[in-house]
Amino acid sequence: MNLPNYFLADLPPEAPLSPEMIAAACHTLKRNREKFLRPRPTEEIIKILCEVAAEWLSPENKFRKLALKYGPAETGFSKPVLEKGLDGFFRRFTPENFRTLLEQELGHAARLDGFVGGAMARGPQLLVHIAAGNLPNPAIISLALGLITRSAQFMKCASGTSLLPRLFAHSIYELDRKLGACLEIAEWRGGDAELEGALFAETDCVTATGGDEALTAIRSRLPSQVRFLGYGHRVSFGFIAREVLRDDTIAEIVAGAVDDVVAWDQNGCLSPHVFYVEERGAVESDKFAALLAAELAKRETVEPRGKISVAAAASIASKRAIYEAIAVHRADAKIWASQNSTAWTVVFEHDVRFQFSCLNRFVFIKPVPDMAAVLRGVDEFQGKVSTVGIAASPEATASLALIFSRWGATRICSLGQMQNPPLTWRHDGRPALGDLIEWTDFEL
Amino acid sequence: MNKELSSFAVRLSELIAVGFQNESFGSLALELFTLQFQNNSAYRKICEARGLTPQVVEHWTQIPVVPTGAFKELELTSLALDGRTTVFHSSGTTEQKPSRHFHSAESMAVYEVSLWNWFKQNIFENSEIGIQNPEWLVLTPSAEQVPHSSLVHMFETICKKSGGVRAPASRSTFFGKVGVDGAWILDFEAVLTALSDNSKLKTQNSKLILGTAFSFVHLLDYLAEKNCSFQLPLGSCVMETGGYKNRSRSLPKTELHALITKHLGVPLESIICEYGMSELSSQAYEREVRSQNSEIRSFQFPPWAKVQIISPETGREVTEGETGLIRVFDLANTFSVAAVQTEDLGIRRGDGFELIGRAQLAEPRGCSLMTA
Numbered sequence: 001m002n003l004p005n006y007f008l009a010d011l012p013p014e015a016p017l018s019p020e021m022i023a024a025a026c027h028t029l030k031r032n033r034e035k036f037l038r039p040r041p042t043e044e045i046i047k048i049l050c051e052v053a054a055e056w057l058s059p060e061n062k063f064r065k066l067a068l069k070y071g072p073a074e075t076g077f078s079k080p081v082l083e084k085g086l087d088g089f090f091r092r093f094t095p096e097n098f099r100t101l102l103e104q105e106l107g108h109a110a111r112l113d114g115f116v117g118g119a120m121a122r123g124p125q126l127l128v129h130i131a132a133g134n135l136p137n138p139a140i141i142s143l144a145l146g147l148i149t150r151s152a153q154f155m156k157c158a159s160g161t162s163l164l165p166r167l168f169a170h171s172i173y174e175l176d177r178k179l180g181a182c183l184e185i186a187e188w189r190g191g192d193a194e195l196e197g198a199l200f201a202e203t204d205c206v207t208a209t210g211g212d213e214a215l216t217a218i219r220s221r222l223p224s225q226v227r228f229l230g231y232g233h234r235v236s237f238g239f240i241a242r243e244v245l246r247d248d249t250i251a252e253i254v255a256g257a258v259d260d261v262v263a264w265d266q267n268g269c270l271s272p273h274v275f276y277v278e279e280r281g282a283v284e285s286d287k288f289a290a291l292l293a294a295e296l297a298k299r300e301t302v303e304p305r306g307k308i309s310v311a312a313a314a315s316i317a318s319k320r321a322i323y324e325a326i327a328v329h330r331a332d333a334k335i336w337a338s339q340n341s342t343a344w345t346v347v348f349e350h351d352v353r354f355q356f357s358c359l360n361r362f363v364f365i366k367p368v369p370d371m372a373a374v375l376r377g378v379d380e381f382q383g384k385v386s387t388v389g390i391a392a393s394p395e396a397t398a399s400l401a402l403i404f405s406r407w408g409a410t411r412i413c414s415l416g417q418m419q420n421p422p423l424t425w426r427h428d429g430r431p432a433l434g435d436l437i438e439w440t441d442f443e444l
Numbered sequence: 445m446n447k448e449l450s451s452f453a454v455r456l457s458e459l460i461a462v463g464f465q466n467e468s469f470g471s472l473a474l475e476l477f478t479l480q481f482q483n484n485s486a487y488r489k490i491c492e493a494r495g496l497t498p499q500v501v502e503h504w505t506q507i508p509v510v511p512t513g514a515f516k517e518l519e520l521t522s523l524a525l526d527g528r529t530t531v532f533h534s535s536g537t538t539e540q541k542p543s544r545h546f547h548s549a550e551s552m553a554v555y556e557v558s559l560w561n562w563f564k565q566n567i568f569e570n571s572e573i574g575i576q577n578p579e580w581l582v583l584t585p586s587a588e589q590v591p592h593s594s595l596v597h598m599f600e601t602i603c604k605k606s607g608g609v610r611a612p613a614s615r616s617t618f619f620g621k622v623g624v625d626g627a628w629i630l631d632f633e634a635v636l637t638a639l640s641d642n643s644k645l646k647t648q649n650s651k652l653i654l655g656t657a658f659s660f661v662h663l664l665d666y667l668a669e670k671n672c673s674f675q676l677p678l679g680s681c682v683m684e685t686g687g688y689k690n691r692s693r694s695l696p697k698t699e700l701h702a703l704i705t706k707h708l709g710v711p712l713e714s715i716i717c718e719y720g721m722s723e724l725s726s727q728a729y730e731r732e733v734r735s736q737n738s739e740i741r742s743f744q745f746p747p748w749a750k751v752q753i754i755s756p757e758t759g760r761e762v763t764e765g766e767t768g769l770i771r772v773f774d775l776a777n778t779f780s781v782a783a784v785q786t787e788d789l790g791i792r793r794g795d796g797f798e799l800i801g802r803a804q805l806a807e808p809r810g811c812s813l814m815t816a
Contacts (some may be wrong), residue, residue, distance in 0.1 A: 183711065310756060310767045310789065317756035317769060318787040319513035328493040329518060340758050 008186035019198035023183030026202035033152035036178035105434035123149025124205035136164035234386035241392035245281025256416025263419035285367035293336030352377035473504035483522035515543035534596035550780040558776035583655030586618040650679035658692035675709035685718035725776035742796035
């Protein structure tokens with residue numbers, strides 16, 4: 001790929017990392033932060049982030065080209081899926097959006113630069129991110145927020161997943177070397193006690209995404225003064241109300257639902273496992289499922305699903321086989337699936353209980369008599385639900401939002417936007433920027 | 445009871461007993477498919493939905509398969525309600541809805557002939573082990589305690605058929621118990637007594653220890669804790685089967701076998717792995733086979749059960765060395781469904797496979813599940 005060796009992740013795979021290298025990298029990061037990052041005004045950082053994003057949106061940008069060239073093999077997402085995902089993401093990098101975020105989380109956009117109304121915010125000295133998975137958005141947004149809080153940052157990626165964060169860090173470096181010198185990207189298999197011990201000894205704040213067990217393990221190994229922000233496993237689902245299941249609206253509803261399934265091949269925690277569809281609409285729930293299947297087939301030709309592992313394909317094939325057998329015997333169960341591939345699957349069944357999908361574009365459609373049935377179906381997952389994507393009339397949407405919010409869902413959005421959260425999104429219900437900073441109150 | 449199926453069962457049992465000829469598999473499979481299509485209504489519906497009827501199926505590889513998971517949902521049997529004398533359930537204590545494989549006296553007879561003959565060939569007639577008149581230690585509960593376990597029924601059957609001898613100081617050959625939560629546990633003290641049984645005698649009997657992988661882990665952990673090791677006599681043999689099902693920590697196979705050698709003194713070549721499940725009536729044993737000019741270890745079903753490794757992506761058979769889902773056509777499943785699609789992954793090795801295991805619930809590659 002011929003990227004210069006700026007980051008540990010740029011080293012050839014045969015070059016082993018040592019705890020000393022990690023410690024030395026952390027010391028350099030902290031020194032660079034003092035010199036190059038801490039004195040910079042917020043406005044300037046935001047300007048750079050927006051410029052970098054604008055470059056990523058340009059078809060000629062070299063980092064974008066590299067991401068699209070090497071991404072499919074490295075991340076498992078097809079080029080069109082990567083393209084669409086990255087574009088949607090970087091378009092949100094605007095000065096207005098960042099200002100709104102700062103105002104939302106800090107009460108005033110200038111509070112990282114000085115006292116405003118007796119309060120000033122300050123980011124960690126060295127912020128460590130334990131990033132998981134191939135989905136680049138959470139990693140990149142973490143780096144952006146860390147820069148805004150003027151923190152030196154060390155991002156540890158899961159093995160085989162550093163490509164996109166690394167390209168993003170290079171793009172920062174190219175635009176502003178001093179800023180880039182405050183970032184480090186490395187990749188190793190999680191749980192390496194020596195490397196992680198060296199890293200955790202240098203940090204004052206750690207963010208981590210991962211399964212509950214992985215998070216507990218990380219937390220247990222942190223020195224007590226280190227702040228820990230863990231983002232655990234979350235699931236999402238959609239709800240489509242009867243009043244929008246009409247002939248004149250159905251195409252739009254189906255397209256939105258398919259957008260949510262196709263985005264990042266359904267691999268994020270904001271991706272829907274299940275769509276609950278209210279019965280007795282002008283378009284019935286099984287018709288909706290059939291239309292969804294047809295649209296998924298169409299999308300496959302322009303935004304194909306990426307290559308998946310044999311194990312992932314096996315779990316799709318196994319689940320499909322069971323539902324195919326059931327569908328033969330029960331009139332109220334149906335399945336639609338791509339031929340000669342596992343590219344997409346739609347299962348229609350009456351059981352309202354929330355089901356984990358095997359993802360990679362495998363979605364359940366569950367008809368429900370009403371909203372109360374949805375709450376019964378997802379009951380077991382209270383506190384574990386990230387996003388509820390809703391398609392309903394404006395009046396109904398407001399009351400549905402209230403119900404889901406009281407129930408504990410942390411994000412409610414329009415169908416079609418589930419994988420497209422705004423910059424102001426509170427990650428798993430927590431202020432993403434606000435949780436990074438510490439305050440100084442000035443009371444004189 | 446359907447006469448044609450019954451006579452097929454009798455014929456198959458006879459063929460197995462005299463040494464089943466590979467060549468007869470294809471025609472028998474097609475014959476059985478026709479009978480199962482006629483007599484097993486749940487299966488017939490699946491075949492019809494796929495447009496695969498006896499009129500169009502020309503080769504055994506075209507016979508419609510049912511997934512093991514369908515045994516949970518459907519009654520995949522040719523046996524009438526009043527003919528079902530036994531039902532085997534899939535293992536796992538947490539499963540709300542287990543697989544159900546129904547049996548009658550006739551189908552049980554086929555099961556027993558099948559399991560006994562292949563066990564015999566792989567254990568008793570295995571010259572590498574050289575086992576003779578062993579004492580039996582079975583690390584599962586007895587069939588009386590777990591009547592729905594096809595594995596335990598298998599152990600009981602081979603024990604009976606071989607005239608299984610128990611260790612002198614033991615009351616039984618079965619050393620497992622059912623715990624309060626339904627999980628299988630071991631009577632450690634009794635195993636210890638049986639193992640150390642006649643160690644003072646000059647001539648010791650060899651031992652045959654049968655159990656699940658998790659029961660061996662329980663035993664080995666116990667022996668390690670007690671700082672206890674045995675050197676079982678020459679000709680002793682261990683047969684381990686099944687996954688861990690979250691009933692113990694999981695160990696890579698090489699590690700488990702090394703620990704068995706360390707604590708029981710049974711050499712690696714006398715540790716035999718078995719692969720079976722309640723939805724099948726034949727089992728595969730791991731053995732050294734020659735493939736493409738090299739010796740490899742591979743699981744082999746008996747000649748009356750054929751295996752294919754299927755690409756989950758395309759549904760087609762994979763090529764040598766590739767990974768896919770294990771599919772078995774088991775003639776001994778005479779009264780249920782012969783063509784079974786498992787959820788286990790294997791690597792195609794010759795006409796057998798190297799076992800990888802249960803296709804794990806695929807974890808999302810996205811933001812939230814994977815920090816490895």
